[in-house]
Amino acid sequence: MSIQPQPDRVIIFDTTLRDGEQSPGATLNVEEKLAIAHQLALLGVDVIEAGFAVSSPGDFAAVRTIAQQVGVPGGPVICSLARAIRKDIQAAAEALKPAAHPRIHVFISTSDIHLKHQLRKSRSEVLAIAEEMVAYAKSFVEDVEFSPMDATRSDREFLYQVLERAIAAGATTLNIPDTVGYSTPKDMGALIQGIRANVPNSDRVIMSVHAQNDLGLATANALAAIENGVRQVECTINGIGERAGNTALEEIVMALQVRKADFNPYFGRPVESDAPLTRINTQEIYKTSRLVSQSTGILVQPNKAIVGANAFAHESGIHQDGVLKHRETYEIMDAAAIGLSENQIVLGKHSGRNAFRTRLQELGFNLSEDELNKAFHRFKEVADKKKEVSDWDLEAIVRDETLPQVEQGFQLEHVQVICGDCACPTATVTVMNPSGEIRTDAAVGTGPVDAVYQAINRLVQIPNQLIEFSVQSVTQGIDALGTVTIRLRHQERIFSGQASDTDIVVASAYAYVNALNRLYRYIQTQTDELKVSPISQQYSERPEFFVNSQLQAD
Numbered sequence: 251m252s253i254q255p256q257p258d259r260v261i262i263f264d265t266t267l268r269d270g271e272q273s274p275g276a277t278l279n280v281e282e283k284l285a286i287a288h289q290l291a292l293l294g295v296d297v298i299e300a301g302f303a304v305s306s307p308g309d310f311a312a313v314r315t316i317a318q319q320v321g322v323p324g325g326p327v328i329c330s331l332a333r334a335i336r337k338d339i340q341a342a343a344e345a346l347k348p349a350a351h352p353r354i355h356v357f358i359s360t361s362d363i364h365l366k367h368q369l370r371k372s373r374s375e376v377l378a379i380a381e382e383m384v385a386y387a388k389s390f391v392e393d394v395e396f397s398p399m400d401a402t403r404s405d406r407e408f409l410y411q412v413l414e415r416a417i418a419a420g421a422t423t424l425n426i427p428d429t430v431g432y433s434t435p436k437d438m439g440a441l442i443q444g445i446r447a448n449v450p451n452s453d454r455v456i457m458s459v460h461a462q463n464d465l466g467l468a469t470a471n472a473l474a475a476i477e478n479g480v481r482q483v484e485c486t487i488n489g490i491g492e493r494a495g496n497t498a499l500e501e502i503v504m505a506l507q508v509r510k511a512d513f514n515p516y517f518g519r520p521v522e523s524d525a526p527l528t529r530i531n532t533q534e535i536y537k538t539s540r541l542v543s544q545s546t547g548i549l550v551q552p553n554k555a556i557v558g559a560n561a562f563a564h565e566s567g568i569h570q571d572g573v574l575k576h577r578e579t580y581e582i583m584d585a586a587a588i589g590l591s592e593n594q595i596v597l598g599k600h601s602g603r604n605a606f607r608t609r610l611q612e613l614g615f616n617l618s619e620d621e622l623n624k625a626f627h628r629f630k631e632v633a634d635k636k637k638e639v640s641d642w643d644l645e646a647i648v649r650d651e652t653l654p655q656v657e658q659g660f661q662l663e664h665v666q667v668i669c670g671d672c673a674c675p676t677a678t679v680t681v682m683n684p685s686g687e688i689r690t691d692a693a694v695g696t697g698p699v700d701a702v703y704q705a706i707n708r709l710v711q712i713p714n715q716l717i718e719f720s721v722q723s724v725t726q727g728i729d730a731l732g733t734v735t736i737r738l739r740h741q742e743r744i745f746s747g748q749a750s751d752t753d754i755v756v757a758s759a760y761a762y763v764n765a766l767n768r769l770y771r772y773i774q775t776q777t778d779e780l781k782v783s784p785i786s787q788q789y790s791e792r793p794e795f796f797v798n799s800q801l802q803a804d
């Protein structure tokens with residue numbers, strides 16, 4: 251897809267796989283990134299920022315794989331971030347080679363605070379580097395985006411000069427980042443207006459905005475930028491990203507849809523024009539949100555706009571009364587618009603494969619025969635334990651069974667727990683290690699989950715600190731599926747894991763092994779001195795585990 255300057259719609263630049271992955275603990279492997287990229291393509295995003303190619307072999311491989319498999323002719327533009335450094339640009343260009351529509355995104359700071367304390371360069375040096383590096387990127391690809399990092403805290407005149415040089419060097423998109431989320435909508439509007447008025451040829455490139463959410467103003471700032479001429483918004487699914495995150499894709503897209511009449515005039519359209527302001531297939535929003543949450547282990551807060559569990563729930567009598575009489579009394583959009591099914595048809599233990607397949611298709615899951623069989627097998631197991639298997643349960647089952655599994659990992663074979671008010675919680679766990687060896691061990695703990703974790707620790711032997719443990723009920727009722735999300739820390743890095751089961755102790759065990767496998771894989775990719783092969787040799791003594799004694803279940 252080629253993007254024309256000044257399109258009469260908003261280009262959606264998704265950076266879930268780059269800035270989104272900068273959320274602590276959100277580390278994704280190549281398979282998970284690829285699955286998300288395919289879903290982003292289904293969602294209809296215009297640009298996928300697939301990673302920061304130079305930053306690690308894993309990121310390089312992710313950008314390369316996505317370029318190959320998702321960056322097909324007519325598909326989304328695939329982009330890699332690059333510092334204004336030759337080796338970064340070379341890595342981006344190399345990784346993007348297979349993409350039909352590649353983009354290199356070059357950035358360098360323009361604020362004095364960054365120049366003085368981080369880059370340790372003068373303004374004239376930065377000016378020259380920006381120009382040279384944009385031109386260098388242009389020697390590889392036609393589509394070059396330039397970002398002056400910390401633009402909102404930069405001296406205006408200097409910012410204008412840098413942008414002018416970037417355009418002269420061949421940038422096709424100028425992205426204005428509010429890197430530390432400092433802007434207000436009024437400031438943002440004035441900044442964009444100033445750039446358009448003072449930077450020669452700024453009407454020949456696409457203006458873009460990248461708003462961080464430190465003050466909770468990211469979406470408001472992005473909308474203000476649009477009102478002042480921006481035609482690309484950088485955003486992430488569920489608003490994840492560095493620190494407090496980014497503009498949430500679902501918020502910007504639905505704001506532009508629900509308030510289309512107000513925005514139409516900014517695009518030179520009649521107020522009543524029905525043409526959508528983005529190319530997003532909104533019915534894929536909910537599914538994409540769930541996939542990203544499940545893959546990153548970052549839960550969506552219940553009151554999150556658009557995709558939170560409460561976003562379409564009505565608790566109080568007066569609201570329920572209104573909605574029952576006329577939905578729009580208390581709803582500004584229809585849940586179906588984001589792909590939330592209102593169909594409460596319930597599958598149970600007597601349901602067959604056809605009904606199961608049909609329901610999954612209605613929910614937007616098109617599984618291969620193999621995936622369907624795995625999911626169906628698990629569905630029957632759940633249906634044996636639960637009277638009714640709802641759409642939410644189905645979604646959790648499908649995610650658990652079809653998400654790319656971390657290769658070369660440990661596999662949980664069995665878990666058994668004894669606990670109660672007069673028993674010392676004791677767990678027996680069997681795990682198959684990456685070389686196929688099956689081992690069983692037992693441990694006691696402060697409670698059943700702690701006992702399971704201690705037993706797994708004895709078998710897996712990778713030091714870590716459990717920093718978060720949460721259980722969410724997928725549906726209501728005593729027989730609900732519980733989803734356990736855990737986050738653990740190893741040195742300075744955070745790894746997450748998630749799993750669902752009707753038995754939360756079993757879900758806890760799977761979630762823990764899931765996170766340990768991510769950690770294991772990370773260790774495998776480290777330098778030789780850190781590499782643990784076999785893993786037990788480095789940690790031959792019983793490691794010190796720090797299991798949070800106040801495990802909290804929400």
Ligand SMILES: CC(=O)SCCNC(=O)CCNC(=O)[C@H](O)C(C)(C)COP(=O)(O)OP(=O)(O)OC[C@H]1O[C@@H](n2cnc3c(N)ncnc32)[C@H](O)[C@@H]1OP(=O)(O)O
Pocket residue numbers: 269272302304305306332333334335357358359368369370399429492
């Ligand atoms: C606002 C944003 O979100 S920007 C994107 C942030 N994302 C990330 O940083 C995630 C990936 N990052 C990484 O993996 C690593 O930081 C790497 C591979 C990029 C660099 O690692 P290292 O070479 O070890 O450098 P380190 O991260 O310690 O420091 C960054 C260096 O880049 C320089 N730098 C930072 N931004 C830029 C830029 N845009 N252009 C040129 N140089 C830059 C810094 O001044 C510093 O240089 P110095 O080492 O000479 O002081």
Ligand SMILES: CC(C)C(=O)C(=O)O
Pocket residue numbers: 269331357397399400425427428429430460462
């Ligand atoms: C690289 C840029 C666009 C960025 O992420 C920021 O400044 O926040």
